[in-house]
């Protein structure tokens with residue numbers, strides 16, 4: 001029997017020189033390649049960090065609590081993915097459906113957070129409490145570097161200053177590198193969600209998803225975990241270092 | 248399995264004629280497609296070079312305009328690297344690797360067909376730019392910010408960036424395929440340290456491709472986002488640093504140099520032992536130096552940037568690593584010489600080209616070590632000295648080895664030998680032509696002639712060597728013409744080759760020429776390096792004599808498929824739309840192309856490798 005035939009049928013029983021399935025090896029090679037892809041995007045972000053000529057800057061737009069929640073959801077989705085795979089191997093197709101659906105839902109929740117975040121950044125408003133600034137010297141120190149450039153707007157008679165200064169991919173280097181990096185990560189998550197939903201769909205067709213074909217799920221899981229790990233790096237490098245550059 | 252609602256064209260079971268080539272997933276046919284296509288494109292790249300040599304033959308000429316000249320050198324280099332040398336290497340990967348490791352095909356035959364068609368799509372797109380408003384004009388390295396829309400309106404750069412992305416998809420798909428094939432599909436007994444050298448170098452090259460291409464992908468994405476969406480990656484006004492492009496480009500670009508030369512080294516490491524009738528001298532050392540070159544290729548990229556002002560520390564470090572990488576290369580050269588030493592050398596055409604490779608590559612290597620010294624490079628940067636160097640390593644190196652491989656494996660591909668007398672003429676014309684054309688460039692460079700200039704004044708004193716160089720280009724072109732004539736004639740009326748015309752050492756010579764569709768009737772068992780040589784000498788019966796036993800009707804090969812071709816056509820349409828993504832038409836065309844690709848990839852993944860009932864479509 002030709003190797004290729006076994007490979008495309010997803011049979012785990014083919015004989016290979018290493019004992020590792022063809023498709024699994026392909027996935028590992030792809031993930032290695034994808035590491036270089038994200039590595040280059042993250043490197044670009046880091047090289048340009050702090051080089052933007054105009055705001056808003058990271059500390060103006062990031063909300064660490066919000067992103068921590070979406071990060072937590074994505075991490076939990078990895079656990080749910082593990083449970084889906086385990087359920088399938090136990091032979092529980094029902095358990096598989098529940099866990100794969102919850103993984104996909106958590107993935108979509110993460111994407112919803114991202115959409116919210118992107119719109120929020122694009123509609124960012126500079127908001128200054130001019131009364132506070134006039135009466136309390138220390139209040140200026142609390143402002144971000146970008147907000148400080150608007151302090152002069154607090155002229156006599158203005159109690160509150162509000163102006164929209166959104167962050168878009170064109171605004172500055174931060175916007176360009178941030179949206180490109182997180183956008184490509186979001187695209188990876190989207191692809192993963194489509195993959196998970198396809199697996200869920202085919203679990204309802206005859207012989208679509210069975211313990212004997214658990215490799216199909218194994219590959220999706222490998223991809224999903226990889227995308228999660230990439231997010232951990234992005235969250236640390238982009239969000240945490242962006243707001244607390246000292247650490 | 249799933250029922251597809253789309254009415255599918257009937258799947259070709261045993262197609263003939265053109266359809267057989269369009270739907271083939273046989274690695275041997277795909278190898279030949281790669282070879283023929285890349286050779287045609289190589290000739291177009293050669294014509295682009297000839298235009299430039301005509302323009303430069305005499306001072307102050309106006310044979311082509313400066314603007315066209317910029318397009319010529321950009322297209323010449325991009326063509327030769329991405330549409331010439333790389334796919335010519337891929338032709339050999341495809342044809343030879345499964346045969347050398349004793350497999351019936353690659354791990355993913357349809358993905359392999361997709362690689363070829365996608366490569367063709369990228370090539371068409373790049374070459375189309377000549378006719379659709381002007382070719383790219385910023386050099387093959389496309390330094391920022393001259394590629395930005397402020398300095399470079401028009402679509403040349405868009406075609407360049409988009410087609411390189413398409414070619415990148417093709418290269419990545421092929422590299423994934425060959426990693427899995429080589430790691431997983433070796434015949435029983437063929438441990439890593441028993442693999443033929445060409446297989447080894449293909450494996451290292453595939454790893455380099457997989458890791459290096461994403462970097463240029465990101466660089467090109469950044470360029471495209473700047474051009475299409477007005478982002479700031481390379482806009483100096485927004486605080487961007489144009490060196491970012493140079494770093495990303497050369498982090499890809501230097502491993503790319505080894506992507507071009509390692510397969511050549513693999514080919515030569517097959518040919519020299521065969522025609523010296525000796526095993527390769529120091530096999531483990533040659534393998535190891537290939538792997539070390541693959542690793543160290545990542546530590547030298549800034550030697551392309553010695554003059555941009557990275558500072559003395561960075562320049563010293565990269566000078567040292569660059570000098571160090573010459574060591575494993577030198578080791579290989581000594582091993583090839585050691586293999587020939589005391590061998591009974593048979594100077595047939597493949598061997599002539601292989602020896603030509605060693606000789607010319609030494610010259611290219613020496614000038615390479617000269618500009619590894621940052622101080623000395625400051626004098627050579629952007630002069631014809633660099634042009635001389637790269638042509639000694641890429642023409643004297645890669646192309647000579649590819650010619651050697653073509654003469655060597657032609658009989659396996661076609662069943663007929665190439666003509667020896669024409670082969671010798673071919674070799675000497677190419678060898679002389681290349682030296683007459685490229686050696687004087689060393690003098691021109693040291694005399695200060697800059698690269699990429701459209702014309703020069705007679706008072707510069709560059710007239711003589713430019714004329715000599717242009718004359719050499721004509722000799723070289725005559726040599727390539729002989730290659731074409733010899734190939735076409737020999738394919739039709741060459742002497743019958745038989746299975747093993749060269750007294751070969753590796754498994755591809757153990758099966759008939761051309762090989763049957765299934766390659767091996769029975770998968771051979773390997774007992775050592777040079778498996779077929781051992782078998783012939785020691786009479787270990789490992790491979791049944793072809794046709795003697797076994798029933799070939801029992802071998803189930805994967806069936807041909809339309810989907811790889813359609814997926815690639817979708818990519819071509821989508822990429823064409825992307826070039827014009829500033830217009831609605833462009834967006835619509837792009838979306839149609841993308842949808843085509845998505846649908847065909849979907850259909851492809853639900854298409855079984857073999858239809859259970861002959862000719863039954865979509866079940």
Ligand SMILES: [Cu+2]
Nearest residue numbers: 501504548551
């Ligand atoms: Cu280099």
